[in-house]
Amino acid sequence: MSTWRVGWLIARKDLRIEWRSRVITNQVLPFAFVTMVIFGIALDANTDVLELVAPGLVWLATMFSLLLLVQRAFSVEADDGALDAMRVAGVDARGIFLGKAIGLVVQLLVLEVLLLCAAMVLYGETIRLDGVVLLVTTMVSATCGLAAVGTLYGGLAAGSKGRETLLPLLTLPAVAPVLIGATRAVESALGTGVAELSEGWQWVSLLTVFAVVFGVGGALAFGPLIDE
Amino acid sequence: MSAAAPSEPPAASAVASDGSGPVVELRDVVATLGNFPALSGTTMHVDQGEIVLLRGPNGAGKTTLLRLCAGLVPVVRGTATILGHDLTVDRERVRPHVGLLGHQNGLYADLTVGENVRFWGSTVGATTIEIESAMERMGVADRLESVPVSKLSAGQKRRTALAALVARRARLWLLDEPHAGLDQRARDELDEILTQASQSGATVLVASHELDRAESLATRTIDLIAGHAGSESDR
Amino acid sequence: MTTLDPKPTDTPSDGGTVTPSRSTGTNATRVIGIAAAVAMAWLVLFALVISPADVNQGESVRLLYIHVPTIWVAYLSFVVTAVASGIYLFTKKHSLGWDRLAGASAEFGVAFVGLTLIVGSLWGRLTWGVFWQWDARLTTTALLFVAYIGYLAVRRLGGSHQQRAKRSAVVGLLSVLLIPLVHWSVVIWRSLHQTASIANTEGDIKMDGTMLFTLFVGVVAFSLLYVWLVMHRTRAMAMEDMLEDRGLDVALAERRAEGAGR
Numbered sequence: 001m002s003t004w005r006v007g008w009l010i011a012r013k014d015l016r017i018e019w020r021s022r023v024i025t026n027q028v029l030p031f032a033f034v035t036m037v038i039f040g041i042a043l044d045a046n047t048d049v050l051e052l053v054a055p056g057l058v059w060l061a062t063m064f065s066l067l068l069l070v071q072r073a074f075s076v077e078a079d080d081g082a083l084d085a086m087r088v089a090g091v092d093a094r095g096i097f098l099g100k101a102i103g104l105v106v107q108l109l110v111l112e113v114l115l116l117c118a119a120m121v122l123y124g125e126t127i128r129l130d131g132v133v134l135l136v137t138t139m140v141s142a143t144c145g146l147a148a149v150g151t152l153y154g155g156l157a158a159g160s161k162g163r164e165t166l167l168p169l170l171t172l173p174a175v176a177p178v179l180i181g182a183t184r185a186v187e188s189a190l191g192t193g194v195a196e197l198s199e200g201w202q203w204v205s206l207l208t209v210f211a212v213v214f215g216v217g218g219a220l221a222f223g224p225l226i227d228e
Numbered sequence: 229m230s231a232a233a234p235s236e237p238p239a240a241s242a243v244a245s246d247g248s249g250p251v252v253e254l255r256d257v258v259a260t261l262g263n264f265p266a267l268s269g270t271t272m273h274v275d276q277g278e279i280v281l282l283r284g285p286n287g288a289g290k291t292t293l294l295r296l297c298a299g300l301v302p303v304v305r306g307t308a309t310i311l312g313h314d315l316t317v318d319r320e321r322v323r324p325h326v327g328l329l330g331h332q333n334g335l336y337a338d339l340t341v342g343e344n345v346r347f348w349g350s351t352v353g354a355t356t357i358e359i360e361s362a363m364e365r366m367g368v369a370d371r372l373e374s375v376p377v378s379k380l381s382a383g384q385k386r387r388t389a390l391a392a393l394v395a396r397r398a399r400l401w402l403l404d405e406p407h408a409g410l411d412q413r414a415r416d417e418l419d420e421i422l423t424q425a426s427q428s429g430a431t432v433l434v435a436s437h438e439l440d441r442a443e444s445l446a447t448r449t450i451d452l453i454a455g456h457a458g459s460e461s462d463r
Numbered sequence: 464m465t466t467l468d469p470k471p472t473d474t475p476s477d478g479g480t481v482t483p484s485r486s487t488g489t490n491a492t493r494v495i496g497i498a499a500a501v502a503m504a505w506l507v508l509f510a511l512v513i514s515p516a517d518v519n520q521g522e523s524v525r526l527l528y529i530h531v532p533t534i535w536v537a538y539l540s541f542v543v544t545a546v547a548s549g550i551y552l553f554t555k556k557h558s559l560g561w562d563r564l565a566g567a568s569a570e571f572g573v574a575f576v577g578l579t580l581i582v583g584s585l586w587g588r589l590t591w592g593v594f595w596q597w598d599a600r601l602t603t604t605a606l607l608f609v610a611y612i613g614y615l616a617v618r619r620l621g622g623s624h625q626q627r628a629k630r631s632a633v634v635g636l637l638s639v640l641l642i643p644l645v646h647w648s649v650v651i652w653r654s655l656h657q658t659a660s661i662a663n664t665e666g667d668i669k670m671d672g673t674m675l676f677t678l679f680v681g682v683v684a685f686s687l688l689y690v691w692l693v694m695h696r697t698r699a700m701a702m703e704d705m706l707e708d709r710g711l712d713v714a715l716a717e718r719r720a721e722g723a724g725r
Contacts, residue, residue, distance in 0.1 A: 013343075020339070080332045080333050081330060084300055085334030087299070152637070166616055166620075169612065170634070176606050177644045177647070177648035213644065221633040224552075263711065265711060268715050
């Protein structure tokens with residue numbers, strides 16, 4: 001059983017569960033949306049400011065939602081002892097990591113697209129055509145990094161006492177480079193403020209390195225982390 | 229071999245990973261739950277094809293013993309050899325051949341019976357035919373196959389979990405109160421499945437409160453008292 | 464797995480009564496402790512009395528004699544944590560001694576980063592007029608502070624000693640990878656959106672010989688202090704672990720007696 005095949009099986013299973021249970025559409029999406037609204041309120045509905053900071057707010061809302069999605073992804077496994085069953089069955093831990101991460105990537109990408117739409121409606125953000133390639137690349141690379149960190153620490157916290165509080169404590173400092181990089185890259189792509197299109201690409205390289213480091217590190221570390 | 233107080237003389241234990249050597253060989257095993265020594269020095273020995281009943285009051289360490297054999301609870305002291313592999317060293321090589329059915333079923337509530345069994349079967353590379361026949365044997369094939377697990381009764385869930393276990397082709401079955409929540413017919417079927425499994429070479433370790441039923445099934449009984457194996461009786 | 468380590472005196476498996484030393488001090492720690500104390504006294508003398516006030520910063524420059532050594536020690540301790548975690552994880556023996564070294568080092572790393580941030584923001588208030596600047600080094604350091612608090616939280620998750628060691632070793636290694644990533648991102652961020660001024664003020668410090676020497680004394684003094692603290696803490700942790708194992712022996716004896724009484 002190859003790692004990729006296991007990953008594919010688990011990702012497909014996770015996405016099927018999420019599709020059926022509708023937790024995303026019923027809870028995570030409304031949460032992300034209300035976050036965007038209260039950001040607007042906190043910034044006094046000042047459209048100039050909102051347009052300027054919109055990319056950062058989109059990523060912040062994504063990260064808060066990431067915490068919810070990760071907890072959901074691992075409570076699905078822990079509820080009826082499925083994670084234990086996978087360990088007993090000797091399912092490749094790297095495959096589990098990969099599968100959970102792929103499942104998260106897909107969910108996060110859907111969420112990000114919807115949040116961008118919300119930013120266009122609520123904050124008056126506009127998308128320019130020549131920035132689309134940069135925008136998509138940024139979203140994909142940033143999301144891979146986020147999903148890798150989330151899966152890694154979600155697996156670590158799964159099944160331990162106080163996991164609700166441990167997960168954000170571990171995850172948020174770790175994804176700070178993604179927040180910085182992805183925000184600046186999206187600013188470049190959208191042309192917010194004074195950002196140049198060319199500036200965005202050096203951020204994409206940072207995001208890619210981040211995703212690779214945590215993707216590879218996470219896959220290798222996942223076995224020891226979920227074991228025992 | 230048996231089961232007495234700790235520190236027996238070390239018998240020769242040249243064990244083949246397949247063949248007729250002992251399937252489970254525990255020597256003064258200590259395992260902890262937090263700081264509590266759930267197993268306080270268990271020594272026991274199970275041969276291939278046996279159906280062994282683990283008896284003991286609540287808190288005697290039955291569940292921990294089964295989880296230890298499945299490689300879920302670490303061996304703190306002593307040695308545990310399962311299917312010829314040392315658990316502290318070679319746990320990865322033991323696990324694929326071990327099936328554990330504990331208090332939890334390991335099923336995804338939002339997926340259907342068929343999807344669950346197929347998922348668990350395919351994680352270990354079982355073929356479609358093996359998976360289908362496992363579902364048929366546990367009676368969850370036709371009508372139940374497309375029902376979500378969340379809509380099943382406790383007994384039906386258990387049967388689905390057993391089907392996943394059968395599909396995984398485990399050589400050592402570790403069952404924790406498998407009869408709980410099953411109706412009369414399902415219990416008889418379960419007994420038959422366990423007997424069949426042992427006849428085809430699998431080894432079965434059952435922890436059960438329902439002594440009458442399990443005793444009629446078991447080839448041997450081991451009493452677990454306060455975390456170590458006490459008396460033992462052949463049948 | 465027993466947790467024998469590093470001395471052969473601990474954990475008799477049948478509840479015997481070997482009494483290990485109750486002190487965490489040895490001749491080595493005493494020597495280092497005295498050296499650290501002397502170096503500290505020396506640092507106080509140089510930092511407060513002998514070295515001159517800075518032309519631009521005035522007396523506030525003296526804060527740097529704590530600020531710079533503490534941040535140096537903090538980064539040193541995080542690197543020690545990572546190296547010890549790596550040795551624990553990649554050697555066959557999985558010796559808990561390395562795990563305890565990693566943990567002890569991270570504890571003092573967090574403490575020293577905290578000290579750095581406090582002293583640094585006081586210095587910033589005196590020099591720049593503000594407590595905080597979104598400067599690359601400051602931001603990186605603040606994020607690391609939180610990341611290593613997370614590491615310490617992972618150490619307290621519970622479970623067996625080996626379990627604690629394995630988990631925290633993974634987090635310790637990943638956290639150290641975070642240092643260059645966070646630093647890189649913050650550096651490009653700040654260089655693109657230059658807020659000017661600070662970088663210049665900082666570059667303006669004209670260090671004369673006495674000041675440089677005082678900094679050097681500070682680094683030596685705090686390094687010695689760190690080594691002394693880590694040695695004691697590592698031993699204390701070994702004793703804590705031993706105590707838990709001893710507790711297991713007692714609990715085991717009780718449980719066996721319970722079985723025999725039936």
